[in-house]
Amino acid sequence: xxxxxxxxxxxxxxxxxxxxxxxxxxxxxxxxxxxxxxxxxxxxxxxxxxxxxxxxxxxxxxxxxxxxxxxxxxxxxxxxxxxxxxxxxxxxxxxxxxxxxxxxxxxxxxxxxxxxxxxxxxxxxxxxxxxxxxxxxx
Numbered sequence: 001x002x003x004x005x006x007x008x009x010x011x012x013x014x015x016x017x018x019x020x021x022x023x024x025x026x027x028x029x030x031x032x033x034x035x036x037x038x039x040x041x042x043x044x045x046x047x048x049x050x051x052x053x054x055x056x057x058x059x060x061x062x063x064x065x066x067x068x069x070x071x072x073x074x075x076x077x078x079x080x081x082x083x084x085x086x087x088x089x090x091x092x093x094x095x096x097x098x099x100x101x102x103x104x105x106x107x108x109x110x111x112x113x114x115x116x117x118x119x120x121x122x123x124x125x126x127x128x129x130x131x132x133x134x135x136x137x138x
Contacts, residue, residue: 040082044075044079048075051068051072052073052076053072066113069132070112077136102135104138105135111128112128
């Protein structure tokens with residue numbers, strides 16, 4: 001829970017004492033304020049869920065469904081990288097407990113996009129989407 005201690009500080013302006021370096025970024029690895037991180041998280045999550053919900057409208061066209069659903073899932077899952085950082089997100093996804101689910105999820109997302117965009121196979125796209133959902137739930 002220590003990761004989120006910066007939220008109340010930032011909302012009250014507690015992060016203004018950082019110095020800018022030559023590139024105009026804050027010293028350290030993170031250049032976004034905590035409030036900007038929250039906005040990025042919320043925007044990515046909302047856009048991801050919107051893509052997933054809109055994909056249900058075109059469910060009868062599996063290729064369009066596969067593209068919209070996969071991009072929506074990637075945005076929704078990637079939204080947490082705004083809060084904890086992309087490196088920590090990758091570490092958590094590559095944790096020995098989650099490595100198999102991560103590999104299956106990433107692989108099935110790539111296969112779903114390849115089947116939808118290049119192969120144009122409705123059946124293969126739907127199979128990849130089903131595997132993607134199962135890996136996401138796992």
